[in-house]
Amino acid sequence: MRTTRVVRRFAVTTGAALLALTGAAGSAAADDETPEKVTEAGTSFRTATALRIDQEATAEASTGDYLYWAFPVDAGQRATVHATVKLPEAAARHAASTWQVDVYDGLRRRQACRLGTPTKTAAQDAASVSLSCSLRTVRSWSEQWANDPLPGTYYLRLTVTDLKADDLGLPVRAEAKVTATDAGGAQAVDGSLGEPLVPGAGSDERRAAAVEPEDGWSGGWWSSRWLWTAAGGVLAALAGVGGYALTRGSGRPARVPQGM
Structure with missing residues (x-):
């Protein structure tokens, strides 16, 4: 469960960063003034x-x-x-x-x-x-x-x-x-x-x-290349975290009874 929360939090954070990046580009273009x-x-x-x-x-x-x-x-x-x-x-x-x-x-x-x-x-x-x-x-x-x-x-x-x-x-x-x-x-x-x-x-x-x-x-x-590069990096990171969570397993190893 903890691993799932980490993946979810990571996805929300990176998604917000991407939205901020595209928003900054849009506002910069909107600020341009029409010349005389x-x-x-x-x-x-x-x-x-x-x-x-x-x-x-x-x-x-x-x-x-x-x-x-x-x-x-x-x-x-x-x-x-x-x-x-x-x-x-x-x-x-x-x-x-x-x-x-x-x-x-x-x-x-x-x-x-x-x-x-x-x-x-x-x-x-x-x-x-x-x-x-x-x-x-x-x-x-x-x-x-x-x-x-x-x-x-x-x-x-x-x-x-x-x-x-x-x-x-x-x-x-x-x-x-x-x-x-x-x-x-x-x-x-x-x-x-x-x-x-x-x-x-x-x-x-x-x-x-x-x-x-x-x-x-x-x-x-x-440039839109920045967006695609950032999105590719985020997807790669999410895939890595998800793969680690799947391969690690959710339970702890069983304890071996003493005296055996």
């Missing part, structure tokens, strides 16, 4: 405007301009870019227009969209057009020959790709936002980069180079 809105966009990779995850951005531009924002994505994250273009009055336009978002990594390699609508045609009388692109999970390490997304600065580029010449220069209003989710420990790989892929520190790249996660590159201590 950005009201401009760059016109090239070098002048891309810094944008944090979940931060809203707007920009007044002319039809035909290239608009750039730079944002950080760390290992284990799945990022999705969202863009909406408020089009000019229908009476001022002469034909439909096709808009597109492209995403590039820190090496300026174009990244494929896993999901979303990166290209869309807006009718002449449409008031707006919305685009999106969900990237693959960012890996902490990759072979040099691979095109896997790696931690670092990413670039969102928004522009029109098909437009009648008479509509060039008409005013538009662009809105952009980047969201990200944690893919979890199941997507983690061994190995890591020496440094994230970010722009150089030259004077013409300081705006984009300033983009990094709130807690630094790979600075977050929490």
Whole structure:
């Protein structure tokens, strides 16, 4: 009976510890504050405007301009870019227009969209057009020959790709936002980069180079791997205690009568 009580007490204690661990991670994520809105966009990779995850951005531009924002994505994250273009009055336009978002990594390699609508045609009388692109999970390490997304600065580029010449220069209003989710420990790989892929520190790249996660590159201590590791340790300990209780037996050895 005493062994049973020990096993039960051990299970309750470790279960409470696991609940506290997951609760701490959840509260840390809930404490994050939404950053203020950005009201401009760059016109090239070098002048891309810094944008944090979940931060809203707007920009007044002319039809035909290239608009750039730079944002950080760390290992284990799945990022999705969202863009909406408020089009000019229908009476001022002469034909439909096709808009597109492209995403590039820190090496300026174009990244494929896993999901979303990166290209869309807006009718002449449409008031707006919305685009999106969900990237693959960012890996902490990759072979040099691979095109896997790696931690670092990413670039969102928004522009029109098909437009009648008479509509060039008409005013538009662009809105952009980047969201990200944690893919979890199941997507983690061994190995890591020496440094994230970010722009150089030259004077013409300081705006984009300033983009990094709130807690630094790979600075977050929490990962679902911690939970699974802790759970595995608890189960192993419980199995060991239970096995010991079963093999030990519940009774004391019989006393041998004296004189035999």
